[in-house]
Amino acid sequence: MAPTFSFRVLHTDGAARCGEMTTSHGVVQTPAFMPVGTRGAVKGVTPRDLREVGAEIILGNTYHLWLRPGDGLIARLGGLHRFTGWDGPILTDSGGFQAFSLGEKRAITEDGIRFRSHLDGSEHLLTPEGATEIQARLGPDIAMVLDECLAQPAPDSAVKESTERSARWARRCRDRFLALSGRGPGSCSEVAITNPGQAQFGIVQGGTVPELRTLSAERTLAIGFEAYAIGGLSVGERADTMYSVVGHTAPQLPADRPRYLMGVGTPLDIVEAVSRGIDLFDCVMPTRNARNGQLFTSEGRLTIKNARFADDQGPPDPSCACYTCRTHSRAYLRHLFVSGEIGAAVLNTIHNLRFYLDTMARVRHAIVFGTLETLRQSLQAMFSRP
Amino acid sequence: MAPTFSFRVLHTDGAARCGEMTTSHGVVQTPAFMPVGTRGAVKGVTPRDLREVGAEIILGNTYHLWLRPGDGLIARLGGLHRFTGWDGPILTDSGGFQAFSLGEKRAITEDGIRFRSHLDGSEHLLTPEGATEIQARLGPDIAMVLDECLAQPAPDSAVKESTERSARWARRCRDRFLALSGRGPGSCSEVAITNPGQAQFGIVQGGTVPELRTLSAERTLAIGFEAYAIGGLSVGERADTMYSVVGHTAPQLPADRPRYLMGVGTPLDIVEAVSRGIDLFDCVMPTRNARNGQLFTSEGRLTIKNARFADDQGPPDPSCACYTCRTHSRAYLRHLFVSGEIGAAVLNTIHNLRFYLDTMARVRHAIVFGTLETLRQSLQAMFSRP
Numbered sequence: 001m002a003p004t005f006s007f008r009v010l011h012t013d014g015a016a017r018c019g020e021m022t023t024s025h026g027v028v029q030t031p032a033f034m035p036v037g038t039r040g041a042v043k044g045v046t047p048r049d050l051r052e053v054g055a056e057i058i059l060g061n062t063y064h065l066w067l068r069p070g071d072g073l074i075a076r077l078g079g080l081h082r083f084t085g086w087d088g089p090i091l092t093d094s095g096g097f098q099a100f101s102l103g104e105k106r107a108i109t110e111d112g113i114r115f116r117s118h119l120d121g122s123e124h125l126l127t128p129e130g131a132t133e134i135q136a137r138l139g140p141d142i143a144m145v146l147d148e149c150l151a152q153p154a155p156d157s158a159v160k161e162s163t164e165r166s167a168r169w170a171r172r173c174r175d176r177f178l179a180l181s182g183r184g185p186g187s188c189s190e191v192a193i194t195n196p197g198q199a200q201f202g203i204v205q206g207g208t209v210p211e212l213r214t215l216s217a218e219r220t221l222a223i224g225f226e227a228y229a230i231g232g233l234s235v236g237e238r239a240d241t242m243y244s245v246v247g248h249t250a251p252q253l254p255a256d257r258p259r260y261l262m263g264v265g266t267p268l269d270i271v272e273a274v275s276r277g278i279d280l281f282d283c284v285m286p287t288r289n290a291r292n293g294q295l296f297t298s299e300g301r302l303t304i305k306n307a308r309f310a311d312d313q314g315p316p317d318p319s320c321a322c323y324t325c326r327t328h329s330r331a332y333l334r335h336l337f338v339s340g341e342i343g344a345a346v347l348n349t350i351h352n353l354r355f356y357l358d359t360m361a362r363v364r365h366a367i368v369f370g371t372l373e374t375l376r377q378s379l380q381a382m383f384s385r386p
Numbered sequence: 387m388a389p390t391f392s393f394r395v396l397h398t399d400g401a402a403r404c405g406e407m408t409t410s411h412g413v414v415q416t417p418a419f420m421p422v423g424t425r426g427a428v429k430g431v432t433p434r435d436l437r438e439v440g441a442e443i444i445l446g447n448t449y450h451l452w453l454r455p456g457d458g459l460i461a462r463l464g465g466l467h468r469f470t471g472w473d474g475p476i477l478t479d480s481g482g483f484q485a486f487s488l489g490e491k492r493a494i495t496e497d498g499i500r501f502r503s504h505l506d507g508s509e510h511l512l513t514p515e516g517a518t519e520i521q522a523r524l525g526p527d528i529a530m531v532l533d534e535c536l537a538q539p540a541p542d543s544a545v546k547e548s549t550e551r552s553a554r555w556a557r558r559c560r561d562r563f564l565a566l567s568g569r570g571p572g573s574c575s576e577v578a579i580t581n582p583g584q585a586q587f588g589i590v591q592g593g594t595v596p597e598l599r600t601l602s603a604e605r606t607l608a609i610g611f612e613a614y615a616i617g618g619l620s621v622g623e624r625a626d627t628m629y630s631v632v633g634h635t636a637p638q639l640p641a642d643r644p645r646y647l648m649g650v651g652t653p654l655d656i657v658e659a660v661s662r663g664i665d666l667f668d669c670v671m672p673t674r675n676a677r678n679g680q681l682f683t684s685e686g687r688l689t690i691k692n693a694r695f696a697d698d699q700g701p702p703d704p705s706c707a708c709y710t711c712r713t714h715s716r717a718y719l720r721h722l723f724v725s726g727e728i729g730a731a732v733l734n735t736i737h738n739l740r741f742y743l744d745t746m747a748r749v750r751h752a753i754v755f756g757t758l759e760t761l762r763q764s765l766q767a768m769f770s771r772p
Contacts, residue, residue, distance in 0.1 A: 041722055041729045047713060069721045073697055077717055085713040311459055327433060327471040331463055335455045336427055342731055343427045 004197030005141075005226050007258045007279075011368045015250070015277040018367040021258050023089040023141035024197025025081060026056070030258060031274045031367075033360045034059040034091060034282040035353055039068070040084045043287055044342075044349040047086045053322060053350060054357035057089040057141075059282045062134055063098035067117050067124075071137040072192075079139030079194030091142040091201075091282070093262070094131040094173075097231075100149040108148060110165065128172035132200075136180050139194030145173035147203045147231055159207040160215075166205045167219035174200065174223050199226035201260060207232060208241055210248045217252040228253045229260035230278070234269070243272050250277035267296065267359050268383040271376045274363055286356045290348035293337045296355040300382040302330075304348065309334040322354035323347075390583030391527075391612050393644045393665075397754045401636070401663040404753040407644050409475040409527035410583025411467060412442070416644060417660045417753075419746045420445040420477060420668040421739055425454070426470045429673055430728075430735040433472045439708060439736060440743035443475040443527075445668045448520055449484035453503050453510075457523040458578075465525030465580030477528040477587075477668070479648070480517040480559075483617075486535040494534060496551065514558035518586075522566050525580030531559035533589045533617055545593040546601075552591045553605035560586065560609050585612035587646060593618060594627055596634045603638040614639045615646035616664075620655070629658045636663035653682065653745050654769040657762045660749055672742045676734035679723045682741040686768040688716075690734065695720040708740035709733075 004024040011018040021028045035042045035050060038061045042050060050058065060080055065071065077083045080090055099106055099113040106115035112127035128146045135143035147166040150159060177200045178184030180191060202225035206212035220228060230249050233242045246261060250273075253259045260280035261273045270281050286296060295302040297317035302309075304316070312330035324333070324347040336344035359379075366375040390410040397404040407414045421428045421436060424447045428436060436444065446466055451457065463469045466476055485492055485499040492501035498513035514532045521529035533552040536545060563586045564570030566577055588611035592598035606614060616635050619628045632647060636659075639645050646666035647659050656667050672682060681688040683703035688695075690702070698716035710719070710733040722730035745765070752761040 039721075039725050039727060040718070041727050044728045044732070046709070046729065046732065048709065068725060069696065069717070073717070076697055077699055077715070083715070083718055083721075085718065310455065311462055313463055323432065323434065329463065329469070331455070331459070332426070332469055332471065335425075335469075339425050339454060341425060341427050342430045342728060343432065345728055346430070346432065346732060 005199035007227065007256065009255070013367040013370050013372045014275060016274050016367050016372050017277065017279060018364045019258070019279065021279070023057070023199070024195060025087060025089045025141050028056045028089055029364060030279040031270070031360055031363050032057055032280055033270065033356050034280065035356075036061075036282055036284045036287060037084070037086070039064045040080065042349075042353075043291065044345040045353065047084070049350055050086065050353070051088075053354040054361065055088070055353065057091060058086055060084075060090055060092045060138070060140060061098060062092045062095035062131060062138065063126075065092075065138055066095060066134050067119055071134040075137035075139070075192040075194050079137075081139065081195075089142070090140040092135050092138055092140040092144065094144045094146040095126050095134070096131065096146045097149050097263075099126050110168075112146070112169075128169040129176040132173045132176040132180065133188075133191050136191050136193050136198065139198065141195065141198060142226075143177070143198055143200045144229065145170045145200065145202055145225070147205055149232060149235070150205070150207060152207060152232075152235055152237060154207060156209055156212070159209055159212055163205045163207075163212050163216045166203065167216065167223075170202050170220055171223050174202075174225065201225050201227045201229050203229045203231040203262070204249055204253070205232045206249075208237060208245055210245070213245060213249045214252060217249060221254070227257040227260065229262050229280075231262045233261065234263045234265050234283075239269065239272075242269070243276065246273050246278060247276045253277075266383050267356070268376075268379045270359070271363055271372070271379050274367075275372055275376060286352035287349050290352040291345045293344070293348065295348060296352050298355075298382075304330065304333050304337050306334075316351050317355065320351065320354060320358070322351050324351040391585035393613065393642065395641070399753040399756050399758045400661060402660045402753050402758050403663065403665060404750045405644070405665065407665070409443070409585070410581060411473060411475045411527050414442045414475055415750060416665040417656070417746055417749050418443055418666055419656065419742050420666065421742075422447075422668055422670045422673060423470070423472070425450045426466065428735075428739075429677065430731040431739065433470070435736055436472065436739070437474075439740040440747065441474070441739065443477060444472055446470075446476055446478045446524070446526060447484060448478045448481035448517060448524065449512075451478070451524055452481060452520050453505055457520040461523035461525070461578040461580050465523075467525065467581075475528070476526040478521050478524055478526040478530065480530045480532040481512050481520070482517065482532045483535050483649075485512050496554075498532070498555075514555040515562040518559045518562040518566065519574075519577050522577050522579050522584065525584065527581065527584060528612075529563070529584055529586045530615065531556045531586065531588055531611070533591055535618060535621070536591070536593060538593060538618075538621055538623060540593065542595055542598070545595055545598050549591045549593075549598050549602045552589065553602065553609075556588050556606055557609050560588075560611065587611055587613045587615050589615045589617040589648070590635055590639070591618045592635075594623060594631055596631070599631060599635045600638060603635060607640070613643040613646065615648050615666075617648045619647065620649045620651050620669075625655065625658075628655070629662065632659050632664060633662045639663075652769050653742070654762075654765045656745070657749055657758070657765050660753075661758055661762060672738035673735050676738040677731045679730070679734065681734060682738050684741075684768075690716065690719050690723050692720075702737050703741065706737065706740060706744070708737050710737040
């Protein structure tokens with residue numbers, strides 16, 4: 001592993017693990033949830049708010065930061081940590097998922113992903129080497145390889161082809177990463193490296209085909225990364241399909257490295273994945289839903305604009321100790337939301353993030369005490385998908 | 387005065403006064419600036435943020451709160467303090483200025499102001515008695531009388547007529563206020579009173595005509611209020627005209643009561659008015675300009691979206707100790723603003739409010755040390771209007 005990256009498992013409950021991931025900006029207790037700070041800010045909250053709700057690591061999006069304000073600018077300003085004011089661990093994705101999501105405006109070749117910027121229509125090519133260099137300049141503690149995200153459902157042949165390409169891209173990413181860190185051939189003197197302790201994670205693709213997941217895991221492990229992620233899930237497939245793929249893939253990843261399930265999910269999805277051996281999560285759900293007026297609570301989901309909350313003096317979640325729940329009533333939050341006040345987004349986001357991060361703490365405690373199945377059942381009762 | 391309302395002057399420097407205003411929700415050091423919380427929230431900041439930037443009293447708008455969520459609902463929930471989570475002093479305006487500002491959608495008669503709601507076009511009549519009852523339900527520590535705001539410039543005859551009407555309305559407001567508090571004739575059992583310690587301020591109108599200001603002051607003082615405000619300024623007149631009207635009017639108001647200059651203004655306007663004997667201010671400028679990307683700093687105004695800040699690693703204001711200046715660079719704030727991030731409004735608002743409230747602290751210290759003129763000159767150099 002890179003010198004400043006390490007992981008150790010402290011407790012297990014079945015396949016679930018409770019551990020500590022050490023990065024160049026501090027320790028993360030796992031299983032951990034990473035709030036999403038797309039453009040260098042978790043929307044609506046400050047770094048101080050993030051600390052207070054219990055965040056230990058956040059995620060940034062390479063695609064967005066590359067296009068604006070630019071990885072070169074962020075490198076000149078000392079990297080993402082200094083730029084954003086968040087001094088804890090940061091993980092960035094590779095930009096591939098966002099570029100892929102541009103649909104008509106992108107084309108995938110062996111070189112990489114050619115696309116037009118959503119900001120100004122300018123044309124860009126995101127290559128495995130480029131994604132690695134951009135992340136070297138941004139300076140997160142954990143960088144991700146560029147992978148191909150395939151629209152599902154797709155024929156097995158297309159999934160196989162895509163999985164093979166992702167493996168080739170992963171090799172190119174790793175080669176560039178090793179060159180950048182002086183551990184492999186190639187000159188990279190033109191790339192400003194803002195975080196010498198950066199780790200790089202590989203990504204296992206393979207859609208919902210078990211054999212292809214196994215193939216992708218073998219290929220990715222053969223390259224060798226500090227740790228491994230499972231990508232290409234939570235893209236519209238059924239929940240039980242996702243759980244099944246996770247249950248198939250997680251055990252194939254090294255037990256002594258953290259396992260990251262990308263873009264997942266609901267509180268129930270998270271505990272289901274933890275019980276299958278996953279350690280890291282990210283999802284826009286708590287922050288995006290907060291801005292849309294949906295609160296996650298110990299009593300399930302709550303749509304704050306509902307008229308029945310107009311004169312509800314109770315806190316959003318009676319079991320929650322966040323600033324919002326300590327200070328404000330459902331009636332007030334409804335008023336702010338209905339009035340379109342900025343404060344609605346701020347206060348709802350503080351609560352939803354606290355709920356997610358409290359849930360992760362409960363997950364860790366449950367693993368220590370061997371009661372994860374009980375917790376899973378209670379989250380299932382509250383957060384089953386319709 | 388109402389039992390829980392009092393004021394005492396501690397120091398003077400010429401006409402300027404440094405004092406303490408005691409309300410039913412605590413003490414306010416004067417001269418004081420009130421951040422504007424139009425719809426029950428100071429846009430972009432929490433009650434905790436308000437405390438941290440040094441706010442001691444905030445303002446709410448009766449017009450907005452009356453229409454949504456409604457004064458009846460707020461009364462049922464215990465009044466504005468409980469509803470908003472701000473437990474310090476609150477002042478509400480009467481709703482007159484907002485109703486007046488609806489332009490084509492309103493008509494003024496002796497009864498009051500008839501208007502159509504900006505929310506749904508529904509027709510409403512705001513009377514002096516109604517404005518007083520709405521504020522009794524809302525429960526601020528300080529309520530304002532309903533006055534007529536006249537568009538300027540206007541012929542002296544129109545100003546005189548309007549001033550006379552405002553005086554008649556003030557009488558009706560005071561009668562209703564005394565009845566509501568059991569100190570005058572009339573039954574008000576149907577009105578829920580959420581703050582028995584509420585004080586009521588009269589408002590001196592009279593446009594820019596000294597004789598009419600004097601007339602209005604006499605009429606308003608004859609009715610008798612806990613304290614007095616100067617209204618109808620900062621509506622487009624020249625700065626020196628405003629200063630002149632304040633200089634003419636303030637000395638006619640009782641020296642043992644706080645004097646409130648409504649809707650003012652720039653840091654320079656404030657110190658100019660303080661030097662003429664004003665104690666209280668409110669203005670949307672720090673909060674609105676923050677959302678538009680304009681920062682008030684010790685070096686003058688700063689437009690954060692300017693390209694020259696793109697890689698400026700310095701804090702927004704090197705002399706400021708607010709959370710924003712302690713945590714973030716101009717480059718980051720520019721990125722957030724250009725990207726349309728919610729955090730831009732939040733962080734800019736925290737800074738601008740802190741700058742205004744720090745300025746008020748400097749004003750108070752200058753009065754104590756007899757150096758207000760020096761402070762006025764330095765603010766004039768930085769914040770003269772173009």
